[in-house]
Amino acid sequence: MEEDVQYSTVQFKSGASAPKNNKEELSVYSSIKIKKPLTSVTQNKDDNIIYSQVELKNLFQSEPSNQNETIYSDIKEGEQKRQKENGPKVQAAGRRFCLLAVCSGIICFLLCASIIIIIIYFTMETHKQKQNLSELEAKNKQLNLEKRLLQNKTEDLTMNVTKLENQTEQLTAEKKFFEIQIKKMTVNPTTILQKQIEQLRSNSEAIIKYTNFPGNLFCPDGACQTCPKDWIQFKGSCYFFSYFNDPWKTWDESRQFCQRKNSDLVVINNHEEQTFIKNRIEYYYDEWHGYWIGLRRINNNWIWVDNSQDTLGYWKNPGSSDNFVHIVHDHPLKQSWVQIRNGFQNRFICEVKAFIF
Known part of the structure; x- marks a missing residue:
């Protein structure tokens, strides 16, 4: 100016x-x-x-x-007088305006800073929550994995205990058998000779006991044997275990096979015979496949093929409504009989009396 x-x-x-x-x-x-x-x-x-x-x-x-x-x-x-008169007022108004602008700027700055701080705080909290959630999910997965591992270990331990029990029962049976043999060996020789004489007498009558003596089974090629070829002797009987891969047979088909061999499906009379059979069958296909035995339900009674009634009852599933029985490998000795329908196909076991001569 x-x-x-x-x-x-x-x-x-x-x-x-x-x-x-x-x-x-x-x-x-x-x-x-x-x-x-x-x-x-x-x-x-x-x-x-x-x-x-x-x-x-x-x-x-x-x-x-x-x-x-x-x-x-x-x-x-001139304008100088008016400026001198109005100058202080204008300057005061200007100072007030500047002060107001500064205060407004400070307030706006504080509001913006507060909003930024709030946004940063909530962002950090959200990140922390996501991180905590991720950690919890990882811990949950780890716990589930440990749970499955513990379940598998528990199942393995259970199976091992079962196997140990079976082995214990088998060793007990073998111990009793050897004790009997030792007692027999310690008997007076005269008594042994008398028993041998009696045995020879009974052997001479063994052929008479057969209505139709299966000469082709026990005496192939003119030479008689105690058990037929591929049969296993246990005490006074011979046993045939079908280890065929396929085709397997139903209960009726298995019995017909045994009868063509002048025998029948096995009859288990005692614990020793059960132990003998259980130790010679093998696992195949799955845990539900086993070997047919000569036991079936007739008039709600369990009858063997020799018409004797069962007294052992080594059942795995006693509440089943099926009427035929097979013995399986991967179960305890006294829980190895499984009730199943006749149409199920399995391996089988035949039994015939030994030819002692």
Whole structure:
């Protein structure tokens, strides 16, 4: 902005000039009379002219004057006066505006900072929750894996215990058998000879016991044997175990096969015979396949093929409604008989009395 300059002119009416040698002080009293009132229009002009009347009292002591001198002056006022009058107000308003703007800026900054902090906080919390959830899922998977491992170990231990029990029973049976043999060996030789004589007598009658002696079974090629070929002797009987891979047979088909060999399906009479048979069968295909034995249900009674009633009852599934029985490998000795339907196909066991001669 350009600097405003005020100009004033003073005109003396009498045309007198001030004395040169004036020892006393001059006192000037003036009064300013505004000829035209200032309006909004005049205030906006660059130069405003103010007329004032100046009255001099005792201006000169040496020359008294009875008449007051009136001096008119023109005062030109620019924008500087208005700035001096309105400057403080504008500056105060500006300072208030600046203060308000600064306060508003600070408040906006604090709000933005608060919002950013809240967003960061919730983001961190969400990340922590996701991380915790991932850790929990990993722990859950690990626990499930450990649970399955423990279940598998438990099953393995159960199977091992069962096998140990079976082996214990087998060893017990073999122990009893060897004890009997030892007792027989310690008997008086005379007694042994008498028993051998009696045995020979009974052997001479062995052929008579057969209604139709199967000579082709016991005496192939003219040489008689205690058991037929591929049969296994246990005490007074011979046993045939069908180890055929296929085709397997139903219960009826298995019995017909045994009868064609002048024998029948096996009849288990005691615990020793059960142990003998159980130790010679083998696992095949799956745990439900086994070997047919000569036991079936007739009139709700379990009858062997020799028409004797069963008294052992080594059942695996006693509540079944099926009427035929086979013996399986992977079960305890006294829980190895499984009730099953006749149409199921299995291997089988035949039994015939040994030919002792």
